[in-house]
Amino acid sequence: MTRATEKWTAGRRADGGPYDAVVVGAGAAGLACAADLCAAGLRVRVLEAGGEPGGRMRTDRVAGFTADRGFQVFNTSYPQVKRRLDLRALRLRAFTPGVLVHTGDGLRRFTDPTRRPGQSRDLLPGRLASGRDLLALAALSARDGLAPAAVLRHGADGTTLGALRAAGVSPHLVETFFRPFLSGVFLEDRLETSARFFHLVWRSMLRGTLCLPADGIGAVPAQLAARLPPGVLRTGAPVAALSARGVLLADGGEERARTVVVATGQRAAAGLLPGLRVPGGRTVTTLYHAAVRPPLEEPVLVVDSRRRFLNTCVLTALQPGFSPDGRALVSTSVLGSPSPAETEAVVAALGEVYGVDAGGWEPVHRVTVTDALPAVPGPAPLSRPVRWAPGRYVCGDHRATGSLQGALASGAKAARAVLSDVRAGTV
Structure with missing residues (x-):
């Protein structure tokens, strides 16, 4: 049976034969890897534990507000972004270049x-x-x-x-x-x-230019996923372990494959590939507040020289559609996971920085992201091997740099390794 005449059902051959590759994880790295493998003609399955693709690049809808999973920006200068995405379709709007710094002399x-x-x-x-x-x-x-x-x-x-x-x-x-x-x-x-x-x-x-899509950062992986052939991506399919024939699913099923690419976050990757050394992670919490009047009309990032928070901005000054009722949506990020008292102190600091009474702002959403970025204290390699064992590969920003560019480039690197081994007949 030639590849041209093989019959497929939901991404699997009708005869039940194994895939050429199973990619575990539908974050940016996994989606990039799968896209390159599909483009090369391989039979691919992408398994995503969650209900939608994206990994850490996700967007929530909370009481009509658009709130990303943590404050995120989209940089148009990344080579992988230019190669893989239709920027016009994302309906990007740009932040004002530069930042406002709150000092003892004001902004x-x-x-x-x-x-x-x-x-x-x-x-x-x-x-x-x-x-x-x-x-x-x-x-x-x-x-x-x-x-x-x-x-x-x-x-x-x-x-x-x-x-x-x-x-x-x-x-x-x-x-x-x-x-x-x-x-x-x-x-x-x-x-x-x-x-x-x-x-x-x-x-x-x-x-580059720092932007945000009109539908939130989740529009980026959604576009990557939409470009995969029908039936390749399967959501709601957590992987429990790798097997000799492919991967074992949490529901007891098995997906057979000649090669497996683990494209999860670093902790999950270490769990699926025992012995894999991964960097530590950075945790961040983002607070979303609704204000009757915008504390700042300009779409610009604000930082505090006293470091009471990481950064803050009025998201609706950039994308008005992030609010359902005309109120301003203010995003503020802090390291770790602040206590209620620490959160109150952050709100008080915001009032001082913006020069308003922030005590009446309505809390809309709070999201803490563990391992939001891999820790790369220097000196450190900017790229780590993607081959783990014969037929087993790993990719993600923890194998490169903590950025969308790093994740996409790592996925592309893993795809090249798979293709090289498949063509050489070593897997």
Whole structure:
């Protein structure tokens, strides 16, 4: 029977033969891997434990509000994003370039002067940074923005804090801007993240635009999943273990396959592949509040130099459709999982930062994401092997970098490994 004449039912051959590949997990990495394997002509099944694809890139509808599973942004500069997604169909709207930093002197704007020259007043020497700091920042940004990504990936590694010191950034600017801002990017406030990863992230921000889809971040994996052939994706199918013939499902069933790709988060991956070494994870909680009047009309990210929260923004200033009734939807993220008293302190801090009485804001949603990002304290590899054992592979942002680009690239790398082994006849 040739591949062209095989009969299929819901993604499986009519004769009950095994798949070429089963992909466990329908997050960004698993969807990218499955797409590449399907495009190469392999028989593929994707098994997702949840009711819909997306992994950590999910969007909830709460009392009519659109609330992502944690604050998320979509960066248009990622190569894998450009390759795989129809950006127009996502109906993206962009944040204002740069961020507002709450300092002892009020809000100060940190922005790229090449994009919004008219909003660069706070970058005059002595307002947010010294003249020496501005020169150091310009040199750092020119290097990271213009250098090929490969140069940054293969540079010397250490910590982000070390990289900022080496670039000549003063402790004052580190504490006023970089630590508050990057804490929200890396979900850690010690600036211990790999210096190489920091340079790549800074490059992506200089070259790209931070946006959100009109339907929330969940629209991204939904589009990836929609491009798979019919019947490939099966949701509500948690995998209990890998077997000699494929995978065992939690309901007692089995899906047979020549190869298995584990594309879950790091903890689940370690459970399915005993002995797999995975990085630790960063936990973040995002609070959503509804306000009768928007505390800020501009779609811009706000950070606090006192680090009472990671970041905050008025989502409806960016995407008005995130609210069902015209009220403003305010998103605020904090490290870990705050207690009720700590949450009250965060709301009080928001009132101070925005210059409003936030005590009357209505709590709409709260979501804590464990392992929201893999921890990559430097020095650290930016890519880890995807082959685990003969016919067994693993991918995800924990095998690369904690970003959508990292997840998609890891999935593509796993697909290349599977295809190489299948064509070589080693699996």
